[in-house]
Amino acid sequence: MSTHTKKILNGYHVVFLAQSAMIGSGILTLPRELSSVGYSQTFLPILFGVFASLTLWPMVWLNLKYPNENLFRINEILLGKGLGKILNVLIILQFTLFIAGIINKYMHLIQSTALPEQTITKPVLLFLLLLIYIVNGGIKSIARFCMLTFFLTIGIFYFTYWAVQKGDFSHLFPLFNFNGKELFEAMGKGYLAVLGYGAIMFYFPYIVDQKKAFKHVLTGIWISISLCFITVLISVMYFSEWQLKHIEFSILNLLKSGELSFVERFDIIGVTLWVFLILTTVAVYLWSAKEGIVSLFSKEKKYYIYVLTAIVFLIVRIPFPQEFQDKFFTTVNYIAYFLIVWPSFLSIIYLLRKKQVQP
Amino acid sequence: MNKKILLFTTLIGLTFLVGCSRAEHKVPLEEIGLAGIMAFDYIDENKVQLSVAIPQHSPGAKASTQVFSVPTELLSKGIVDIEALSDKKILFNQLRVVLINEEFARKGRVERMIQHLYRNPEPGNKVLIAIVKGSSEELINADYPNKPDINYYINDLLLPTINTAFNPNTNIHDFIYTATNPVFDPLLPIIEKKDDKLEITGVALFKNNNMFETLTPEEAFIIQDLIGKKKLAPLSVELNQGHGKESLMLERVKSRVKMKSNKNIKSPKLTISLFYKGTLVEYTGERENDLHSPESLSKLEKDINKQVEEEVKKTLNKLKELKVDPIGLSENFRMYYDGKWTKEMTEENISKLEVDIQVKTSIISTGTLD
Amino acid sequence: MKYKLVRTTKVNMQYKKAPTVESVLAEETVKALREITNHIQDAVFKDIPTKEGMVTIIHSNSLVEKRTLQEVVLVPLCNHIHQIHQLATPVDLKEFKGIIEKIGGGHTLLYFHQTHQLLSLNTYSAPTRTITDTATESTVIGPQDAFTESLDTNISLVRRRIRNPMLKNEDRILGTESNFRISILYIEDLVNKENLDTLKQRIDKVHYPIFTDISMLMQSIEDNPLSPFPQYYMSVRPDSISQYLLDGRIVVFMDNSQAAIVGPTSFFEMFISIEDYYNxxxxxxxxxxxxxxxxxxxxxxxxxxxxxxxxxxxxxxxxxxxxxxxxxxxxxxxxxxxxxxxxxxxxxxxxxxxxxxxxxxxxxxxxxxxxxxxxxxxxxxxxxxxxxxxxxxxxxxxxxxxxxxxxxxxxxxxxxxxxxxxxxxxxxxxxxxxxxxxxxxLNSLGTPYMTPFIPRKATDLLDSIVRFPTAYLKNRKGISRAQKK
Incomplete structure (x- = not known):
């Protein structure tokens, strides 16, 4: 069914799709997630980058074997229809929960800074309406939105200038001051911030120049990684280890350090402008989930997105106790790691069943 | 087509949602009291007298600032009590100054109060903290005939200026940063009411979350210099190096600190190099008519170096005795230490520390002096 | 329709009644013509004796000026009648709808009694505004003339600036009831054929009784008519329109409408004034x-x-x-x-x-x-x-x-x-x-509205928020997708 997908994404689109899907709510709390290694966290993002590049390779390799199919279809081809469909349902479910997790986290930030003493039902609703509007435009619209978001929000970094000035570069040393357990904990918590690149497996069929897709996604990944690196670097310079561990949204506090004569505090503008970054990430995931449903029913229907969004809304708004919510979303996030390793596994299956599953 | 419908539902939805906003009443600006100063006074171990100064905007009001004061155990409870006293909702979004009286600083749980403010997203990072000699409540309530508004007055006083270069300008972030960073001990300026005006009379040194010792402005000035503060205050030196009593003023254009440790925490040794570059703007003393040749100037430079070295050494020895490290000297050792650095290690380090100080002054011109 | 059918048969019958006696036939025909035009109240019939016998001229009084009639019709008719035959186009006597349209369009019809021939001459000279300077888009530097509400004047203003044989204009009749002319202008060796076809298709699909201004037409041929943003550039300045034409864009003029629309355009172009290039x-x-x-x-x-x-x-x-x-x-x-x-x-x-x-x-x-x-x-x-x-x-x-x-x-x-x-x-x-x-x-004629943010060509950036010195601006915009660079 998806053999006639139109090739619409050029190189720039791919770069920024990969880039924007990675920068979302994760980077907001990244220094805290990495705080178990203390000041030595500075170089972890680079390690993440290497990891991401390594795991990206089997994804693109597999996709190149089936240039017109997305991961959902590849699952069905390689694992057989029944097993593939079950797995796809799980992936869609995971995506939905993941989206809910991202929105939940961001709304928590909004509620505590921009809209105190207010329920977040309506802000979430409005956010989701806008999300549907963006996703309905198709993957190319999302890609364009990602590009614009990057250039619009990159300016936020200027406001960390004061933090850099006040910060102390010597915090970086000694470079590798941690043990294996601490590193493992930091990796486990922090890698979530850079997960989004896996979405390549879903929009791959739409890419014009698929041969170069690996290079483009890699560029996107390393743009994001350098942004993460800068964030972590500035946080390490500016904060004490105690602060790194106890400040939930370190970016918020970095922005607070800025001083302008006409705007007293930039943190509110920064935090609300962040909605662009959240929108792009969530839009890519929602679009992928929608594609999943399309492949499940082999039919393209508009209402899929509405149903998905409604589910997301319910998950975000069901009054679970905070503790349960945290645990729930953390578990969901860990399942996301599975998706990163999955293509390597699929590649092995592909090699084993090469004869039977020729595209 | 669907997209267009969605566009319109979004627009219409927005309009309708605004209609709902009546239910959640937001207090508009004029019904808000924007606290400018918050002050803590010691009552007993658990209780603290919380005072909040709110500037008045109504032109008819007699006093420009309204001060509310309640005894409380918890900060947030105190704020609720004050809101009950006032007719307005009190917000801390524009909080500028936190005052702590000396007794509370010495005995109370300062860190907890500041941390509470730091956790709250309302106040920004610009909140400056200062210690008050005597009662801080009285200080806010006092009448300053030359100053229209106490909020601006204290805030302006605490902001960095060249004349009070010894003032550490500790804001809420700095305090938490130095208090939680094992290599630092916090510094806070002390203000005092003298007649009709306020004055920064010294700097309070903290240790283990409580005020511990007072430093004179001169000592504090050297500490700020060693921290490497960017604001270049003129350096005034009283020379006593074999030429009788001399005093001079050096307008610095460049100043740099360099620290080099021997990376050994067993027997720590630190080499501190200070570079000053500046214009000699004023001089009184024996050599007044003798400062034309480069030789005589370099002689003077050497004398300045010696004098500054002595003063720095004196201050550092004091810190060494007190076992506190407001400069963060131990950072030079932590950098090379694998493992967790603790407050105790800083204490031990500073008490064992051997310091080698080298000052290098270069007078680039004698300014308008002839 | 019914009316037309009946009349046709009647005239044909008249033909057959007295085919040999010419004068009778002519009189009958004139009578028939009178009947056809009886709902054009200001239609004027005049018999003029010439060398080739009696000629009846018919025209609408309100659309033809006396002087034009004199110059174009009467003087040649009386003095150099061969000129008339050279200039005039023959009209089918049986095509009633065509006759009415000709008169309604300001033509003068000449009926030669002897040869039984109907010719038409364009004498359209309805009162028009003179070319004045623009009130809405005035600039300090640069030409001050603006379009008027006359289509021919407007096109002449553009042609005066672009002396290029490749400048083409295609006319259409628009408005299911009002029947007036619009003109699509483009430079043939520059314009992107795909864009042109899209625009023509859209215009052909338009089904609307009357357009009183081109902005109405614009709204019905936009990519997203529900958007609050205009998706065509609209101007009354001939210099700005000519510049866009030379960039490979398509311009649409409408009779009785002062402005012209340009497509494709971008969001950013809405903030460009032609004066930017003069400054x-x-x-x-x-x-x-x-x-x-x-x-x-x-x-x-x-x-x-x-x-x-x-x-x-x-x-x-x-x-x-x-x-x-x-x-x-x-x-x-x-x-x-x-x-x-x-x-x-x-x-x-x-x-x-x-x-x-x-x-x-x-x-x-x-x-x-x-x-x-x-x-x-x-x-x-x-x-x-x-x-x-x-x-x-x-x-x-x-x-x-x-x-x-x-x-x-x-x-x-x-x-x-x-x-x-x-x-x-x-x-x-x-x-x-x-x-x-x-x-x-949003799209404008299929090209993204947000160019040059989504750059089609790197050189577009030279003429975006910062306008580079004129020497750098030789290239055509990526948005026009012109055939030549």
Whole structure:
């Protein structure tokens, strides 16, 4: 069914799709997630980058074997229809929960800074309406939105200038001051911030120049990684280890350090402008989930997105106790790691069943 | 087509949602009291007298600032009590100054109060903290005939200026940063009411979350210099190096600190190099008519170096005795230490520390002096 | 239709009745013609004896000027009748609809009694406006002439500037009831054929009784007619239209409409005035930035006022905030209503000013502005700082050279005001995201509306917010997808 997908994404689109899907709510709390290694966290993002590049390779390799199919279809081809469909349902479910997790986290930030003493039902609703509007435009619209978001929000970094000035570069040393357990904990918590690149497996069929897709996604990944690196670097310079561990949204506090004569505090503008970054990430995931449903029913229907969004809304708004919510979303996030390793596994299956599953 | 419908539902939805906003009443600006100063006074171990100064905007009001004061155990409870006293909702979004009286600083749980403010997203990072000699409540309530508004007055006083270069300008972030960073001990300026005006009379040194010792402005000035503060205050030196009593003023254009440790925490040794570059703007003393040749100037430079070295050494020895490290000297050792650095290690380090100080002054011109 | 059928048979019958006697036949024909044209009240019939016998001329009195008739028809008819035969086009006597259209279109019909021939000459000379300078898009530097409501004049104004044999114009008849001409202009070896076909298809599909201005046509051939943003460039300046033609764009003129529309265009081009190319590049760049960022300012200023007052008092400097508190302390309205109130007053002033006669309008505008402004502050209805902000944003909204864009910015501002009133800065950012998502999804004749943000060509950036010196601007824009570079 998806053999006639139109090739619409050029190189720039791919770069920024990969880039924007990675920068979302994760980077907001990244220094805290990495705080178990203390000041030595500075170089972890680079390690993440290497990891991401390594795991990206089997994804693109597999996709190149089936240039017109997305991961959902590849699952069905390689694992057989029944097993593939079950797995796809799980992936869609995971995506939905993941989206809910991202929105939940961001709304928590909004509620505590921009809209105190207010329920977040309506802000979430409005956010989701806008999300549907963006996703309905198709993957190319999302890609364009990602590009614009990057250039619009990159300016936020200027406001960390004061933090850099006040910060102390010597915090970086000694470079590798941690043990294996601490590193493992930091990796486990922090890698979530850079997960989004896996979405390549879903929009791959739409890419014009698929041969170069690996290079483009890699560029996107390393743009994001350098942004993460800068964030972590500035946080390490500016904060004490105690602060790194106890400040939930370190970016918020970095922005607070800025001083302008006409705007007293930039943190509110920064935090609300962040909605662009959240929108792009969530839009890519929602679009992928929608594609999943399309492949499940082999039919393209508009209402899929509405149903998905409604589910997301319910998950975000069901009054679970905070503790349960945290645990729930953390578990969901860990399942996301599975998706990163999955293509390597699929590649092995592909090699084993090469004869039977020729595209 | 669907997209267009969605566009319109979004627009219409927005309009309708605004209609709902009546239910959640937001207090508009004029019904808000924007606290400018918050002050803590010691009552007993658990209780603290919380005072909040709110500037008045109504032109008819007699006093420009309204001060509310309640005894409380918890900060947030105190704020609720004050809101009950006032007719307005009190917000801390524009909080500028936190005052702590000396007794509370010495005995109370300062860190907890500041941390509470730091956790709250309302106040920004610009909140400056200062210690008050005597009662801080009285200080806010006092009448300053030359100053229209106490909020601006204290805030302006605490902001960095060249004349009070010894003032550490500790804001809420700095305090938490130095208090939680094992290599630092916090510094806070002390203000005092003298007649009709306020004055920064010294700097309070903290240790283990409580005020511990007072430093004179001169000592504090050297500490700020060693921290490497960017604001270049003129350096005034009283020379006593074999030429009788001399005093001079050096307008610095460049100043740099360099620290080099021997990376050994067993027997720590630190080499501190200070570079000053500046214009000699004023001089009184024996050599007044003798400062034309480069030789005589370099002689003077050497004398300045010696004098500054002595003063720095004196201050550092004091810190060494007190076992506190407001400069963060131990950072030079932590950098090379694998493992967790603790407050105790800083204490031990500073008490064992051997310091080698080298000052290098270069007078680039004698300014308008002839 | 029925009428036409009956008449045709009647004339044919008349033919058969007396085919040999010419004069009788001619009289019959003239009679028939009279009957056909009887619903054109001002149709004039005149018999003129010439060398070739009697000629009846028929024309519409209101569409043909006496002088033109004299010059084009009467003088040659009496003196050099061979000229008439050379110039005139024959008309089928049986094609009644054609005859009526000819007369209605200002042609003069000549019926030769002897040869039984019907010829037509274009004598259309309805009263038109002379070419004057533009009131809506005036510039200080550059040509001052503007289009008029006459299609032929407009095309001549363009052709005068582009002496290129490749400049083509295709005419269409439009309006299911009104039947008048539009003309599609393009340069054949430059224009992108795909764009041209799309536009023609869209125009052919248009089914609407009457267009009184080209802006109506524009709305029915847009990619997204529901969007608040205009998706064609609209101008009354021949120089600006010629420049776009030479860039490979397609221009549509309409009879009886002063402006012409240009497609494809982009969001950014709405902020370009032709004067930018006449100005020095430094000043032109400055002005462009002013207009472009002015658009974002005008939709952001008053919403930010609401956000800062209701949601984020920490945004503003302390001193300003205290001033605001003081000026707001007498105002009974919540900020959202306060802003809406004063914004609507500005709209009313603007609307009333544009309806009133010019002389009265100016006075009322000033008096209304000052009196209502100060009085509203004194009465404690609004705060004085808001008056300043609203005035600035109203001025900023008039910066775009395309008036439709300026209207759009005013509309979009209300969306921002409402979202700020409800969610503060968060709402504003959501609205901002919506604005960009919407702009990014828009197309103009199939090309993205947000070029050069989505650059088609690297050289586009030389002529974007910063206008580079003229020597760098030789390349055509990527958006036109022209055949030649």
């Amino acid at each position: 020095r590049w430094t000043m032109a760049s400055l002005l462009r930035m002013l207009r472009f960022f002015g658009f974002f300012l005008t939709i952001m200023i008053t919403p930010t006022y609401i956000s800062a007052l209701v949601f984020h008092p920490e945004l503003l400097p302390y001193e300003l905030l205290l001033n605001l508190q003081e000026s707001r302390s007498n105002v009974p309205l919540p900020p959202l209503i306060e802003v809406l109130f004063i914004e609507l007053i500005i709209e009313v002033l603007r609307e009333a000013g544009s309806r009133m006669p010019t002389k009265v309008g100016q006075t009322i505008g000033i008096v209304g502005g000052i009196v209502i402004g100060t009085a509203a502050v004194d009465a404690g209805l609004v705060s004085n700082i808001l008056i300043v902000l609203v005035a600035i944003s109203a001025l900023l909204s008039f910066l775009p050279p395309i008036f439709l864009m300026s209207n759009t910015s005013r509309f979009v501002r209300y969306i921002f005001i409402f979202s700020a009133g409800f969610f503060g800065m968060y709402g504003q950012m959501l609205a901002f995201a919506w604005l960009f998502a919407h702009l990014l999804s």
